[in-house]
Structures are given as structure tokens and as C-alpha cells.
Amino acid sequence: DSGVTQTPKHLITATGQRVTLRCSPRSGDLSVYWYQQSLDQGLQFLIQYYNGEERAKGNILERFSAQQFPDLHSELNLSSLELGDSALYFCASSVGPEPNTEAFFGQGTRLTVV
Amino acid sequence: DAKTTQPNSMESNEEEPVHLPCNHSTISGTDYIHWYRQLPSQGPEYVIHGLTSNVNNRMASLAIAEDRKSSTLILHRATLRDAAVYYCILRDVLAGSSNTGKLIFGQGTTLQVKP
Numbered sequence: 001d002s003g004v005t006q007t008p009k010h011l012i013t014a015t016g017q018r019v020t021l022r023c024s025p026r027s028g029d030l031s032v033y034w035y036q037q038s039l040d041q042g043l044q045f046l047i048q049y050y051n052g053e054e055r056a057k058g059n060i061l062e063r064f065s066a067q068q069f070p071d072l073h074s075e076l077n078l079s080s081l082e083l084g085d086s087a088l089y090f091c092a093s094s095v096g097p098e099p100n101t102e103a104f105f106g107q108g109t110r111l112t113v114v
Numbered sequence: 115d116a117k118t119t120q121p122n123s124m125e126s127n128e129e130e131p132v133h134l135p136c137n138h139s140t141i142s143g144t145d146y147i148h149w150y151r152q153l154p155s156q157g158p159e160y161v162i163h164g165l166t167s168n169v170n171n172r173m174a175s176l177a178i179a180e181d182r183k184s185s186t187l188i189l190h191r192a193t194l195r196d197a198a199v200y201y202c203i204l205r206d207v208l209a210g211s212s213n214t215g216k217l218i219f220g221q222g223t224t225l226q227v228k229p
Contacts, residue, residue: 043219097215099146099205105157
């Protein structure tokens with residue numbers, strides 16, 4: 001158990017819909033990272049937050065947005081869903097953004113868009 | 115982001131040592147070398163990291179070349195549970211701006227362990 005909790009574990013929804021994925025980081029971790037993993041793309045970095053503020057952006061679509069709340073949990077919002085958005089979405093957390101710290105990953109949310 | 119190069123796949127026999135290589139010829143002086151692995155149907159898992167010196171922990175050892183342009187993850191006795199995709203990642207320090215610490219994953223090395 002990494003200490004990072006993601007909910008829900010599975011999500012099935014229709015095209016055009018909007019969903020929210022939730023991540024609770026390990027206790028004491030201030031940095032949260034979101035990743036998307038699809039079969040043909042591997043693990044893609046989406047976005048990072050540190051202590052409530054956006055720190056880095058990766059290949060995140062405009063239809064996707066995220067935020068980190070004062071209690072440090074984070075949510076990833078996916079809207080106008082397309083079939084190609086079907087993937088595993090992972091959240092990770094670390095104490096901070098320093099490169100000598102380790103990141104801990106949750107078990108992921110499997111999103112299926114039908 | 116500095117890039118790493120790893121073999122696509124490797125095979126090992128159970129209870130034998132495994133050496134997983136990684137090339138990172140464009141590494142900068144402040145990049146940390148991280149290794150993560152991903153078991154089937156699970157999220158990535160931290161294995162080990164280092165800067166210049168070799169590192170050991172309960173999971174593995176990390177051998178870093180003197181010029182830091184390559185490194186090797188060593189699993190001392192492979193078990194069936196070690197079958198996974200292993201990722202070698204450079205985690206950067208951004209001069210003149212805030213650190214992000216983001217991990218950029220490549221394709222990794224798929225390790226098969228034969229009984």
C-alpha cells in the first residue's frame with residue numbers, strides 16, 4: 001500500500017460526459033502528479049500541483065482540468081469525453097518537488113468511455 | 115527533459131542476478147537517476163535513486179558510471195514477483211525556476227523472469 005488513494009477504481013461512462021477522478025496523497029506529501037496510461041501511449045505526465053498551486057503541465061488536453069484543494073487532495077476533471085480518453089489514470093504524490101525525493105503512486109482509476 | 119535509453123525487454127532466470135542497463139548520455143550535473151517499476155495491473159513503484167555514488171536498498175542496487183552517462187539497476191536474486199516494466203528516469207533540477215520534480219516515463223524495459 002503506497003498510501004496514495006484514488007477513487008473510483010473503475011468508471012464507465014458515455015462519450016460527451018464529464019467525470020471527476022479523486023486523489024488523496026500520502027500524509028504529509030505536498031506534491032501531486034497526474035498521469036494517463038493508455039496501451040499505445042505509455043505513461044504520460046499530465047499535470048503537477050504543489051501545495052495548492054499548479055507547478056508543471058504536460059500533455060494535458062484543454063478538455064481536462066485539475067486542482068489541488070487546501071486539504072491537499074486533488075481532482076482531475078475530464079469533460080466532453082471521447083473514446084480515446086479510455087485509459088488508466090494514475091495519481092502520485094511526493095513530499096515536495098525536489099528531485100531527490102521519491103514519488104508514490106496510487107492504484108489508478110480505469111476509465112472506460114463507451 | 116533529459117532522455118534515457120533502455121532495452122525493450124530482458125529475460126532472467128529465477129534466483130539469478132539481473133542487470134538492467136540505462137543510457138543517459140545527455141544527463142546534467144544535477145539530474146538524479148531514478149528507477150521505478152510497474153507490475154501488471156498496478157501503479158508504478160519506486161525502486162531506487164542516486165546522484166553520483168552507487169546506492170543500495172532492500173529492493174535493489176544502483177550502479178552509476180563515473181561519467182554518469184549510464185547506470186545499471188541490479189536485482190541480486192530475481193523472483194517471479196520481479197517480472198515488471200522497469201523505468202529509468204532522470205529527475206531534474208531546473209536552474210533559475212522552481213523545481214517540478216516531474217517524472218517523465220519512457221518505454222522502459224520489460225523484464226521476464228523464468229522459473
